[in-house]
Amino acid sequence: MAYERAVSGGRATLDAALQRAVRRASVMRLGFYVVVLLVALAGQVSGAVEALGIPLAAAIPAVGALELGGIVVLANADVRRRLGERAIGSRLLSAAIAVGAVAFNWLAHDDHLLGGFFAGMSALGYLVWLTHTENQRRDRLRAIGDLPPTTPAYEVFGHWLRHPLLTLRAKSLAKADPELGLYGSIAAARGETRRDRRQRAIAKVLHRKIRSAVDPKTADIALAVYDLDEIAARLARRADYDGLTDLIAADLAPARLAGLAPGEAPPVMAAEPGAEAAPALAAFVAPEPEPEPEPHRQSQPHRQPQSRPEPVEVTEVVPVRPAVVSAALTEPSEEFRVIEAVRREWEELQRPSRATTRAADGDSPRRRSRATARVPVQEQPAPAAAPEPEPVAAAGRRDRSLRSRVHAALDTHAPADGQGDSNQLVALVADVLQLDDVERMSAFTYVQTWQRDAARVPQQAGRP
Known part of the structure; x- marks a missing residue:
C-alpha cells in the first residue's frame, strides 16, 4: 500500500510538472511565432514597395494576407481532419501559399542575402505552426485511442x-x-x-x-x-x-566416455613393486608387544605406577586380498621394466670411462694384450684359452648391469680391433646374453661405445 501511494504520488507530481511545461511551451511558442511573423511581414512589405511600387498603406494588408493565408488554410484543414476527413486539398493549398510567400520574399529584394533572410523567417514561421498543429492532433488521437501510446526507448x-x-x-x-x-x-x-x-x-x-x-x-x-x-x-x-536426466547421465558416464564395453572394468595403473606390499602385509603381521615397564625402585616411592591400557576387543576383521599383492611383487609391468632399463643406462653413463676400467682389469686375454701394447714388458707364453662361458641366466642378468655384460661378451666373442657391423655385433650379444627387445635397444648404444673404445686403444698404444 505504501509503495502504491508513493507511485501514485510520484505520477501526480509528474503530471503537474508536465502540465506546467506544456503551458510554458505554449506561451514561448506563441511569442516566437509573433516575432517571426513580424520579421517576415517586414520583408514582404519592403519587397512589395520596392519591386511592385505598391504604396505602403496598400502593401501591408496585401502581404499580410499572403503571409497569413497559409496558416488560415492549415487551421481549416486541421478542423476537417478532426471531423474524420483527410482534407488533402486544404493541406496542399496551405503548402502552396507558404511556398509563394517564401519565394516572394526571396525575389522581391535586389540583395539576395537580405531576401534569403526574410524568406527563411517566413518558412520558419509556417513550419513552427505546422508542427504545433500536428502535435495537438496526435495528442487528441492518442486520448481517444486511435493512436497507440508511446513505446519505451530501446537501446540502439x-x-x-x-x-x-x-x-x-x-x-x-x-x-x-x-x-x-x-x-x-x-x-x-x-x-x-x-x-x-x-x-x-x-x-x-x-x-x-x-x-x-x-x-x-x-x-x-x-x-x-x-x-x-x-x-x-x-x-x-x-x-x-527424471527419465530424461538419467538418459543424459548415462551418456556422460566415465565408462562410456572412456569407450569401455558394458561390464568391462576400467584399467588400473600398475604400481612399483613393493609399493602396496607394505600396507597389505602389515595386516598379517601381528604388532610386537610393548615392553613391560620395570618395577619401580624403592628410592623413588613418590612415583605412581603407570596404568596399562586395557585390551580392545576386535569385533570385525577386514579381509585382505593377498593375490593382488603377490602379483604386484612377482610380476612387474612392462613400463616398470623400461624404467629400470633407462635407470641402469643412466647409472652406466655416470660411471668412469671403459678405458680406465679396462686398464685396471686384466682378467681377459684381450685386456692383457692391450695392456702389453701400452707398457713394454718381457714376452711370456700365452695362457691357455679360457673355456667359452655359458649363457648368463636370467637371475644373473638382473645382478650385473647391462653395459658391463655387453662389454664382457664383446671382449670374449668379438674381434679385438672392434671392426665390424654394429647390427651384427648386437645380434651376437643378444644371442649370447639372451636379451629381450628392451635390452636389445639399449645394447645397441653399448656396442657403439665399445667399438669407439676398441678403436681408441691401438692409437694410444702407438703413441711414444
Missing part, C-alpha cells in the same frame, strides 16, 4: 542492433499493453518466440502423425481445430524429467 546497440526482430516484436507488444514497460515487453517477446517455435514443432509432428492415418486435408483441418497451446501444456505436465 543492446536491442536494435543485436536483436532487431525481437526488439520489433517487443515494441509491438508495448504498443498493445503499455503496462509492460521496457524489460517487460522484451520478456514477453522472448516468451512469444519460444511459444511459436514450440507450436511449429508440435504442429509438424501432429500433422505427420495424422497424415499417416488420413489424407492431408483432414490433417490440416485437425491442426486448425486442436489448440496447440493446450497440447503443449499437457505435454509439459506429462514430461518425465
Whole structure:
C-alpha cells in the first residue's frame, strides 16, 4: 500500500510538472511565432514597395494576407481532419501559399542575402505552426485511442542492433499493453518466440502423425481445430524429467566416455613393486608387544605406577586380498621394466670411462694384450684359452648391469680391433646374453661405445 501511494504520488507530481511545461511551451511558442511573423511581414512589405511600387498603406494588408493565408488554410484543414476527413486539398493549398510567400520574399529584394533572410523567417514561421498543429492532433488521437501510446526507448546497440526482430516484436507488444514497460515487453517477446517455435514443432509432428492415418486435408483441418497451446501444456505436465536426466547421465558416464564395453572394468595403473606390499602385509603381521615397564625402585616411592591400557576387543576383521599383492611383487609391468632399463643406462653413463676400467682389469686375454701394447714388458707364453662361458641366466642378468655384460661378451666373442657391423655385433650379444627387445635397444648404444673404445686403444698404444 505504501509503495502504491508513493507511485501514485510520484505520477501526480509528474503530471503537474508536465502540465506546467506544456503551458510554458505554449506561451514561448506563441511569442516566437509573433516575432517571426513580424520579421517576415517586414520583408514582404519592403519587397512589395520596392519591386511592385505598391504604396505602403496598400502593401501591408496585401502581404499580410499572403503571409497569413497559409496558416488560415492549415487551421481549416486541421478542423476537417478532426471531423474524420483527410482534407488533402486544404493541406496542399496551405503548402502552396507558404511556398509563394517564401519565394516572394526571396525575389522581391535586389540583395539576395537580405531576401534569403526574410524568406527563411517566413518558412520558419509556417513550419513552427505546422508542427504545433500536428502535435495537438496526435495528442487528441492518442486520448481517444486511435493512436497507440508511446513505446519505451530501446537501446540502439543492446536491442536494435543485436536483436532487431525481437526488439520489433517487443515494441509491438508495448504498443498493445503499455503496462509492460521496457524489460517487460522484451520478456514477453522472448516468451512469444519460444511459444511459436514450440507450436511449429508440435504442429509438424501432429500433422505427420495424422497424415499417416488420413489424407492431408483432414490433417490440416485437425491442426486448425486442436489448440496447440493446450497440447503443449499437457505435454509439459506429462514430461518425465527424471527419465530424461538419467538418459543424459548415462551418456556422460566415465565408462562410456572412456569407450569401455558394458561390464568391462576400467584399467588400473600398475604400481612399483613393493609399493602396496607394505600396507597389505602389515595386516598379517601381528604388532610386537610393548615392553613391560620395570618395577619401580624403592628410592623413588613418590612415583605412581603407570596404568596399562586395557585390551580392545576386535569385533570385525577386514579381509585382505593377498593375490593382488603377490602379483604386484612377482610380476612387474612392462613400463616398470623400461624404467629400470633407462635407470641402469643412466647409472652406466655416470660411471668412469671403459678405458680406465679396462686398464685396471686384466682378467681377459684381450685386456692383457692391450695392456702389453701400452707398457713394454718381457714376452711370456700365452695362457691357455679360457673355456667359452655359458649363457648368463636370467637371475644373473638382473645382478650385473647391462653395459658391463655387453662389454664382457664383446671382449670374449668379438674381434679385438672392434671392426665390424654394429647390427651384427648386437645380434651376437643378444644371442649370447639372451636379451629381450628392451635390452636389445639399449645394447645397441653399448656396442657403439665399445667399438669407439676398441678403436681408441691401438692409437694410444702407438703413441711414444
